[in-house]
Amino acid sequence: MSILKLSVVTLIFLMSCKSDESGDYIIVDKSSSPIIYVDENCDSLIKWAVTDLANDLEKMSSKKIKVVYTNHFLADNSGIYIGELSDKLINSLPENFDSQLQNQWERFIIKKNSKNLFLVGSDIKGTVYAIFDLAERIGISPWKWWADVTPPKKEIITLKLPESGIEAGPSVQYRGIFLNDEDWGLQPWAAKTFEPETGDIGPKTYEKIFQLLLRLKANTIWPAMHRCTKAFFQIPGNREMAQKYHITVGTSHAEPMLRNNVDEWKKKEYGDFNYFTNSDKVKQYWLERVSESIKGEYIFTIGMRGIHDSGMEGNATKEEKVKLLEKIILDQRKMLTETLVKPNEDIPQVLTLYKEVLDIYNNGLTVPDDVTLMWTDDNYGYIRRLSDQTEQKRKGGSGVYYHLSYWGRPHDYLWLSSTQPGLIWHEMSRAYQNGAQKIWIANVGDIKPNEYSMEFFLDLAWDVNSISENTINTYSINWFTREFGPISATDISDVYQEYYRLAFLRKPEYMGWSQTEPITETSITEFSTKPKNNEVQRRIDAYSTLIAKVENIKARIPKERLDAYFQLVEYPIKGAALMNHKFLYAQQSILATDVDEKALLADQSKKAYNEIVTLTTKYNTEISNGKWKEMMSLNPRNLPVYADPANHLVNNVEQASQTIEVQDNTPIFIQANAYSNSKAFDDYKWKTIEGLGYSNESVTLFPFTNHSFTSDEPYLEYTFNTEKAGVYDIEIRCIPNHSNHFDHNVSVAVNGSNKQSFDINTKGRSEDWKVNVLRNYVPVNYSIALEKAGKQTIRIYANQTGIVFDQIAIYPENSKHYYEIIK
Secondary structure (H helix, E strand, O other): OOOOOOOOOOOOOOOOOEEOOOOOEEEEOOOOOOEEEEOOOOOHHHHHHHHHHHHHHHHHHOOOOEEEEOOOOOOOOOOEEEEEOOOHHHHOOOOOOHHHHOOOOOOEEEEEOOOOEEEEEOOHHHHHHHHHHHHHHOOOOOOOOOOOOOOOOOOOEEEOOOOOOEEEOOOOOEEEEEEOOHHHOHHHHHHHHHOOOOOOOOHHHHHHHHHHHHHOOOOEEEOOOOOOOOOHHHOOOHHHHHHHOOOEEOOOOOOHHHOOHHHHOOHHHHOOOOOOOOHHHHHHHHHHHHHOOOOOOEOEEOOOOOOOOOOOOOOOOHHHHHHHHHHHHHHHHHHHHHHHOOOHHHOOEEEEOOOHHHHHHHOOOOOOOOOEEEEEEOOOOOEOOOOOOOHHHOOOOEEEEEEOOEOOOOOOEOOOOOOOHHHHHHHHHHHHHOOEEEEEEEEEEOOOOOHHHHHHHHHHHHOOOOOOOOOHHHHHHHHHHHHHOHHHHHHHHHHHHHHHHHHHHOOHHHOOOOOOOOOOOOOOOOOOOEOOEOHHHHHHHHHHHHHHHHHHHHOOOOHHHHHHHHHHHHHHHHHHHHHHHHHHHHHHHHHOOOHHHHHHHHHHHHHHHHHHHHHHHHHHHOHHHHOOOOOOOOOHHHOHHHOOOHHHHHHOHHHHHOOOOOEOOOOEEEEOOOOOEEEOOOOOEEEEEEOOOOOOEEEEEEOOOOOEOOOOOOEEEEEEEEOOOEEEEEEEEEOOOOOOOOOOEEEEEEOOOOOEEEEOOOOOOOHHHHHHHHHOOEEEEEEEEEOOOEEEEEEEEEOEOOOEEEEEEEEEOOEOOOOOOOO
8 A cells, every 4th residue: 555545635535437627537426437448358357356346336336337348449438448558458549558568567557538547557467456556546445355444435436646647566576475374363264264165275265365465466475384284286276266366376485396395295205305315206296396387377486495494304514505405406497497398597486595594595505696585584574684786686686585473483473463664664675775676575474463564565565665764654544544534544543653662662472571492481571660660550551541542443433344443453452452461460460569459450460361362252253244253363372471361470479579679760761863963974864764663763874775884984973961970881772683794883982982882783593682583672781981970972883784773771880771761
């Protein structure tokens, strides 16, 4: 939902079939309705999209919408003409679109004249995207089925267009999603509720998914692949459904050559999945799938890992792993070109540099130039590596595999969707500016409740310039305007901004302060209960305020959108609030000395847990007439964080008694964007990013192209006042993202002193990295003796682009350091 499509002021659900005096194009008014003209020989996918649009127009206007199939422009009739550039109908139009659309990938034009509206695509999907772009501009949500956002009723439907029309095409060539960790949502819902005749995620489910992807201008799927799900290619109709909707099918980092190893590798038949010792059987296994894939649109994952999410089988040195993987890639490419009878450069191939594969690549792996390098995040939203200047020249380009949902250490986040939009924007914009323009895939778990984040990600993939560092909040307002109307949109957006900020401090799934792999029990939080800065109570109050706002807004939501409101707003906001209340009231109970107060707070904790149960039951059984039964689990993987708080209350009494007391002095808090002076070099500038960090206003250098400063380093300067001289501890909090060579470095100078440098990178899955991604910051801690009271000056230097500053705290020596630095 590009913000270029909507504005809060003009979102009146717009469209048209004839121009009015303002230049708007009226499609439906009180006395007339449009005729849609389509080439009679157009692709069936275009016919489906046209029919879908016509049906929605009928629901909105209560008027019959006529679709006419013809090969000729009817000069005397006004209407909407839709088609692919090569269609006879489009070639008969008075407008010529060849110069703009010829040989373009998935591009389209929407243009009007005095009588007609033209929707023309460079190819089939470009045409379909034009249709759904138009649908969205008149107020039809892409989530009309997946989140029950019903089309609005309108007597007059008008489309606002600039005089020159709209011309659009993708920033990223392949844009899509990975259905993953589907065990507690998508799979049981499909198997038991939506598609019981298949008993799995089958063609009926994939049809709805593929329709959603097209509405979001996406074109690629990595199918679900956990052990609970039968392999995509093993279920009759799945492959054909992808072909019907022109969806490109790929597979995840652990599924080379379109094979789902978890379901399809039969050890009794094939032996070990080990290329050192069993390469002939492995190649036979791969060849079976490649031979079946001559028809259709595919991206082949190449390389090799273990059966599932693990390294290659077989003991080997790092040098041996490099040589073996190079041989595997050469064997795979030989198989592809011989079987598909095409040159390798015409067969889309991707090497996903995930986990240990990135280490093998960094150790010298040679990858053919036409293969796409797919960089990945660290599973927590921070991209580990991007193309350097040499890699950016590769013919195959590069892309990104990015997590909006994750199962693994240090802790899962499979329940709610709470990745800050500002983080998604920064990491993906940075990736794009460093050449990642071939393929973007988001791990979206079960799709629900990742609706907003998924669309945000895919909108950036479609038009990376549609959202900027200072329009992230505007995007949110426009999104909620489309879903719930302008009256409540700003209020909902404000709620979500605070929801994301609070979750950036600590995701709901992490509130037990437990970890996975190995699974540990919950413990009391690190939030302070000190009188001068009672973080626990402040967090309880913040979430209570969100619950109250959600209830207040709900009273203004139209009845036909209440189910959508529950799914998109009420459940995630209340769920996050209640999970926090469960643990924070428990912490207060554990620390309370009064017996009655202790019992009351324990009851509050238990009540919060019970309300999560009630909310989840409503999601699964009451809303949308039971449509989403089995979709929402309140305890994915049955981790301790989701449990009844009874054991937590008992088990953490001893921990609370061992809490170390420190001085509760008043610190000085500074937000990164409150700098008094700054300096940058080489055409770089310091700018603030909305919706990123504890502050919601983190600061970094623009543009994002990888660049190191070899002499003078850019800096931010801050001033603060101390009441007395003495030793102070300075803590600078940075977003825990990564540099290509693990050399992000921050230097600090106070009152003109010599700079002291600090390395802020972590490598691999170290203990420091685990702590940092769970709290979403990496600290720079610096102790300084201030000789006198009064005004002080601190400069913070960055040695390269990519470093993001969030907050600064100055503590008197030996004072308690707080979890949250408040404004």
